[in-house]
Amino acid sequence: KAGVTQTPRYLIKTRGQQVTLSCSPISGHRSVSWYQQTPGQGLQFLFEYFSETQRNKGNFPGRFSGRQFSNSRSEMNVSTLELGDSALYLCASSLGDGNGYTFGSGTRLTVV
Amino acid sequence: QKEVEQNSGPLSVPEGAIASLNCTYSDRGSQSFFWYRQYSGKSPELIMFIYSNGDKEDGRFTAQLNKASQYVSLLIRDSQPSDSATYLCAVGRGRGSTLGRLYFGRGTQLTVWP
Numbered sequence: 238k239a240g241v242t243q244t245p246r247y248l249i250k251t252r253g254q255q256v257t258l259s260c261s262p263i264s265g266h267r268s269v270s271w272y273q274q275t276p277g278q279g280l281q282f283l284f285e286y287f288s289e290t291q292r293n294k295g296n297f298p299g300r301f302s303g304r305q306f307s308n309s310r311s312e313m314n315v316s317t318l319e320l321g322d323s324a325l326y327l328c329a330s331s332l333g334d335g336n337g338y339t340f341g342s343g344t345r346l347t348v349v
Numbered sequence: 350q351k352e353v354e355q356n357s358g359p360l361s362v363p364e365g366a367i368a369s370l371n372c373t374y375s376d377r378g379s380q381s382f383f384w385y386r387q388y389s390g391k392s393p394e395l396i397m398f399i400y401s402n403g404d405k406e407d408g409r410f411t412a413q414l415n416k417a418s419q420y421v422s423l424l425i426r427d428s429q430p431s432d433s434a435t436y437l438c439a440v441g442r443g444r445g446s447t448l449g450r451l452y453f454g455r456g457t458q459l460t461v462w463p
Contacts, residue, residue, distance in 0.1 A: 333445055
């Protein structure tokens with residue numbers, strides 16, 4: 238059974254650019270969450286989607302947006318990149334059976 | 350007040366010892382509790398979850414939950430060098446299909462030395 242797939246694995250962008258990260262959840266999982274992980278802040282919640290609806294949103298500026306498609310795949314977009322956006326972006330999916338979230342390998346974003 | 354707090358560590362134990370990791374949470378209505386392990390450079394991996402007060406055992410791992418004290422812990426028996434990682438405590442207000450977002454602690458770094 239395939240796990241949570243995130244693409245790309247690594248990304249280098251310049252300040253001011255925008256970026257789109259992709260997440261394919263485990264087959265059958267309808268809940269997808271996104272987290273930002275940095276050494277200084279730990280895991281910070283970005284969004285949570287269930288059946289194409291955003292159910293929860295973290296305290297990030299409007300430059301951070303996301304969406305979920307009918308096949309449960311999800312994307313997140315960051316516009317007008319800042320140096321502080323450099324982080325590991327993690328996607329996690331859940332079946333909703335009480336067994337928690339499974340994380341993907343993450344996308345390492347570096348903003349220069 | 351932070352939602353989820355963990356003993357900051359780092360924690361260092363000899364091989365074969367019991368490692369004890371602790372976590373407190375602020376929301377008394379929390380229903381779901383998880384322990385994730387994260388090796389350096391890797392993503393978090395779920396190792397235990399618990400919903401009811403008491404103990405839950407899985408191999409060398411035991412999760413303990415005390416909702417009255419808003420406290421959850423993870424015991425690792427017969428610790429091995431391969432257990433060396435950062436352990437993240439996560440708490441959810443929902444459960445099952447309504448689990449929603451998780452609140453993570455900052456993690457406790459565990460080192461098991463041979």
